[in-house]
Amino acid sequence: MNQTNAPASDFASRVTDSGKTDTALRGDYSHVQPDFTIDQGWDAYTSADHAMWRTLYDRQSALLPRYAAPEFLEGLTRLDVRNGIPDFRRASEVLDKATGWTLVAVPGLIPEREFFEHLAARRFPVTNWIRKPEEMDYLVEPDVFHDFFGHVPLLTHPVFADYLQAYGIGGAKAIALNGQEHLARLYWYMVEFGLINTKDGLRAYGAGMLSSRGETQFCIESPSPNRIGFDLERVMRTQYRIDDYQQTYFVLDSYEQLMNATAVDFTPLYARLRELPPIGPTEVLPTDRVFTLGTQGEGHKAA
Ligand code: PHE
Ligand code: FE
Secondary structure, three states, X not given: OOOOOOOHHHHHHHHHHHOOOOOOOOOOOOOOOXXXXXXXXXXXXXXXXXXXHHHHHHHHHHXXXXXXXXXXHHHHHHHOOXXXXXXXXXXXXXXXXXXXXXXXXXXXXXXXXXXHHHHHOOEEEEEOOOOOHHHOOOOOOOOHHHHHHHHOHHHHOHHXXXXXXXXXXXXXXXXXXXXXXHHHHHHHHXXXXXXXXXXXXXXXXXXHHHOOHXXXXXXXXXXXXEEEXXXXXXXXXXXXXXXXXXXXXXXXXXXXXXXXXXXXXOHHHHHHHHHOOOEOOOOOOXXXXXXXXXXXXXXXXXX
8 A cells, every 4th residue: 555645644544454453553643743753742641650650660670680681771770760651852862872862752653664764863763652550461552661661771782773773774675675574573583572692591682571571581481482593584584473472582692693694785685585485483493593492382471
């Protein structure tokens, strides 16, 4: 569907066509700028909104020392956002000093092209609303807790910050080469659900697990999922599920490994990937570097 001439505010009702979700989006898209940003409206948060943030923050930060990558923990400390929903302008100052990134507010999911453009300009789009009490453990759309708590801490890390910008630049190219589906898997497995091998064992750095109490523990401790060494082509071939904990996680040796592996021109890679069958979410290949072979036994969702 050609969306070029449609007003940005139509996106929320068009989202079904893009296949992202089958329900209307919750955010208010009626005041978005052409780049889908809005004013955060920080003054409009209620004390209940801030209390919800603190509850989620306290719960996650109690778990994180055992499960999260040290770079994530350092970033989180630096942002100093334990007291309530952060003001994106203040957080942007911290981030800008660290890596030159800034945050922009959005009403929720935004179209691929605009999302890539923000990343390419070192702007991270963060949803402005927070979940309701009955959604504490499971939420269909990303909210400010997922987007900020999950994604922003690692943006203080110079290599990861450069990686996400490179990913955004690569996005426009993927659209031109029809490689979006393969590129999206790289985001899913290595930005939302990545693990990293440290001297203290495997640690999580992905936003998807680190903003989820259940998956933070599951991804490190459960015997159920596979944990497989990062390989670019392998990751880009692997299908994923969006409605449960992951059945396979990919493990980095370092953020540099991700940066270096993706620095090559993807044009021939997209061409090759088009000819190869996808790999199922639980499949293990003889060529895999297996950290743990999953039992796939655990029933997952929402603690
Ligand atoms: N190197 C990729 C390309 O040529 C772009 C890219 C960089 C994609 C980093 C993802 C991550 O298309
Ligand atoms: Fe996310």
